[in-house]
Amino acid sequence: MNASTAELAIGLLHYPVLNKRGETIGSAVTNLDLHDISRAARTYGVKNYFVATPFEDQLELIEEIAEHWLNGHGASANPARKEALEIVRAVDGLDTMVETMSGPSRQRVLVVATSARQQGTQMSYGALRSHLKMNREPVLLLFGTAHGLAPEIMDRADAVLPPIGRQGDYNHLSVRSAVSIILDRLLGDRDRG
Amino acid sequence: MNASTAELAIGLLHYPVLNKRGETIGSAVTNLDLHDISRAARTYGVKNYFVATPFEDQLELIEEIAEHWLNGHGASANPARKEALEIVRAVDGLDTMVETMSGPSRQRVLVVATSARQQGTQMSYGALRSHLKMNREPVLLLFGTAHGLAPEIMDRADAVLPPIGRQGDYNHLSVRSAVSIILDRLLGDRDRG
Numbered sequence: 001m002n003a004s005t006a007e008l009a010i011g012l013l014h015y016p017v018l019n020k021r022g023e024t025i026g027s028a029v030t031n032l033d034l035h036d037i038s039r040a041a042r043t044y045g046v047k048n049y050f051v052a053t054p055f056e057d058q059l060e061l062i063e064e065i066a067e068h069w070l071n072g073h074g075a076s077a078n079p080a081r082k083e084a085l086e087i088v089r090a091v092d093g094l095d096t097m098v099e100t101m102s103g104p105s106r107q108r109v110l111v112v113a114t115s116a117r118q119q120g121t122q123m124s125y126g127a128l129r130s131h132l133k134m135n136r137e138p139v140l141l142l143f144g145t146a147h148g149l150a151p152e153i154m155d156r157a158d159a160v161l162p163p164i165g166r167q168g169d170y171n172h173l174s175v176r177s178a179v180s181i182i183l184d185r186l187l188g189d190r191d192r193g
Numbered sequence: 194m195n196a197s198t199a200e201l202a203i204g205l206l207h208y209p210v211l212n213k214r215g216e217t218i219g220s221a222v223t224n225l226d227l228h229d230i231s232r233a234a235r236t237y238g239v240k241n242y243f244v245a246t247p248f249e250d251q252l253e254l255i256e257e258i259a260e261h262w263l264n265g266h267g268a269s270a271n272p273a274r275k276e277a278l279e280i281v282r283a284v285d286g287l288d289t290m291v292e293t294m295s296g297p298s299r300q301r302v303l304v305v306a307t308s309a310r311q312q313g314t315q316m317s318y319g320a321l322r323s324h325l326k327m328n329r330e331p332v333l334l335l336f337g338t339a340h341g342l343a344p345e346i347m348d349r350a351d352a353v354l355p356p357i358g359r360q361g362d363y364n365h366l367s368v369r370s371a372v373s374i375i376l377d378r379l380l381g382d383r384d385r386g
Contacts, residue, residue, distance in 0.1 A: 032225060043370075080365040164236070165237075172276075176229060176369055176370065181373050181374055
């Protein structure tokens with residue numbers, strides 16, 4: 001990937017997210033989200049895949065899974081998974097993601113949320129692509145599990161990407177699919193013939 | 194989706210595929226491949242998601258999973274999953290996929306394979322996008338589980354799409370991610386601002 005593009009980090013939030021009734025819940029970390037999303041992120045040169053949960057036991061679960069593939073038996077058996085999981089950062093929430101990315105110089109971070117519906121201050125894929133190419137502030141791209149990010153998170157975003165898919169059509173992509181597609185739209189090769 | 198585009202169907206093969214040593218194997222059908230890929234396919238207006246395995250017990254497993262979400266308790270609990278799984282077609286292999294798509298008129302089907310590496314007669318994403326827009330023959334897009342489609346399947350394809358990601362870079366996307374990205378490249382709205 002081009003070294004002079006702005007950094008793009010992925011943030012997957014397990015809380016606060018919504019259930020299908022629109023209530024705020026916490027969802028469980030899954031092994032497959034760690035693997036699939038880290039592999040997709042790594043493919044596009046992403047260096048930080050933050051996985052956020054406020055629950056201690058869930059944070060431990062992330063560490064155990066990562067430990068197995070990074071240092072345990074999985075590491076020699078499957079170096080591709082090790083490379084992918086190297087970019088996972090287990091954190092307790094959005095604040096820690098932003099602090100980590102800001103660094104000691106307290107650099108400004110552009111927080112962009114994603115959603116299955118049109119809401120908030122919209123930023124097009126093209127505009128975000130340009131932002132990244134022009135090497136402006138680093139970008140934290142937020143995804144929610146379950147039925148999406150709770151309003152309190154959406155309110156903290158600087159902008160929201162448009163939903164994938166058309167208004168009114170079937171629109172129930174898994175978060176794994178959504179991350180993959182959005183990474184390709186933002187960082188994929190435009191030269192596709 | 195535009196009614197006058199050519200039909201695109203997805204075919205996920207569990208046999209013959211390769212393991213990491215390049216040996217031909219059969220892999221197990223997974224619940225998550227059925228769900229994630231059918232949801233992605235449905236989002237892009239795909240009407241047929243063929244899931245192929247020659248193993249009787251595996252075919253039964255697909256039917257049971259689909260049955261639960263289509264007619265069982267899952268159907269009322271989660272209509273979005275029902276809608277997605279409606280497009281799943283359990284078949285025994287590539288021949289049946291092609292026969293089904295050809296139909297009684299024995300219409301010609303363009304078989305396009307996917308791969309994590311550059312091989313075979315390459316067809317660019319742009320060329321396939323144009324093919325679909327010009328409403329030419331229906332297209333069967335093949336994906337392999339495990340470490341990809343075996344040579345005997347690659348040899349039967351009319352063309353192969355280039356790998357996602359750059360030569361030499363990390364290139365270990367899950368098949369779920371690959372299907373999502375490729376569907377977006379072929380059928381997604383180019384007008385992204």
